[in-house]
Amino acid sequence: MTVAARLLLLVSLTALGGCVIAGAAASKVTGPPKVQPLYTPAKRPLLVLAENYTNPSQAMFDAEHLARAVSRELDKNNVAPTIDPVRAIDLRSAQPATYREMSIAEIGRSLGAQQVLYIDVRVSGIVMAEASDIMKATMLTRVRMIDTATGETLWPTDAHEGYQLVHETPLQRQSRQVTEDSLRLQAARGMGQRIARLFYIYQSDEPRPE
Numbered sequence: 751m752t753v754a755a756r757l758l759l760l761v762s763l764t765a766l767g768g769c770v771i772a773g774a775a776a777s778k779v780t781g782p783p784k785v786q787p788l789y790t791p792a793k794r795p796l797l798v799l800a801e802n803y804t805n806p807s808q809a810m811f812d813a814e815h816l817a818r819a820v821s822r823e824l825d826k827n828n829v830a831p832t833i834d835p836v837r838a839i840d841l842r843s844a845q846p847a848t849y850r851e852m853s854i855a856e857i858g859r860s861l862g863a864q865q866v867l868y869i870d871v872r873v874s875g876i877v878m879a880e881a882s883d884i885m886k887a888t889m890l891t892r893v894r895m896i897d898t899a900t901g902e903t904l905w906p907t908d909a910h911e912g913y914q915l916v917h918e919t920p921l922q923r924q925s926r927q928v929t930e931d932s933l934r935l936q937a938a939r940g941m942g943q944r945i946a947r948l949f950y951i952y953q954s955d956e957p958r959p960e
Contacts, residue, residue: 782953788913789895789905791949796830797863799838799854800891803870806850811931812874812889812938814839819942820867827950830865837861858898865904866896869945870912874937876930883924887937890916893945913948917941 798821800813817835824832838857842849849857858866873890892912895905906913919936922928 785952785954787950788948791830793830794864796865797833797858798835798867800869809871809874812934813871815938816942819939820945823946829949833861833863854896855898855901864898868894868896884921886919886921887933888918889937889941915944
């Protein structure tokens with residue numbers, strides 16, 4: 751083989767190797783995947799309403815903070831124009847007897863909402879590790895989107911009680927900074943983000959598997 755032929759072969763192999771390396775690198779550069787919404791609400795006034803359906807007097811602290819957290823996330827991501835959830839809290843406080851007799855759709859209509867994101871807080875509280883000061887907050891919810899004009903469930907259409915979500919905070923040692931109330935707030939914010947993400951496109955925290 752002549753010197754010129756050897757040089758040509760070396761250049762060809764180098765170029766081929768570069769293509770293989772570039773192709774391998776491209777196949778690994780995926781980044782976090784985009785997650786599509788499970789439901790896209792109409793751009794109509796929306797009220798976030800959270801409570802413990804079976805026992806409304808329970809979980810009020812968690813439900814109120816959860817409603818605010820979800821509403822903030824929906825606003826931030828331009829999902830739909832939201833009505834301040836505090837207005838529902840004020841209505842319940844001002845007219846408790848009347849409020850208890852109102853349906854979800856009626857509450858929404860009375861506050862100018864055309865759709866209600868209803869969150870039933872089934873479980874919320876603090877779990878303590880046995881014989882220690884290690885604890886975490888946990889929350890389980892069922893979520894539905896309701897049309898205030900008809901009272902019908904817009905989403906999910908295949909789950910009568912709503913879409914279920916569970917969220918827990920990491921285990922943490924109790925201290926002056928880490929209290930039961932602070933953990934409950936963490937749980938409400940974490941659950942709030944998870945609920946809001948059902949309704950808009952977001953970048954997953956996990957890399958896309960190849």
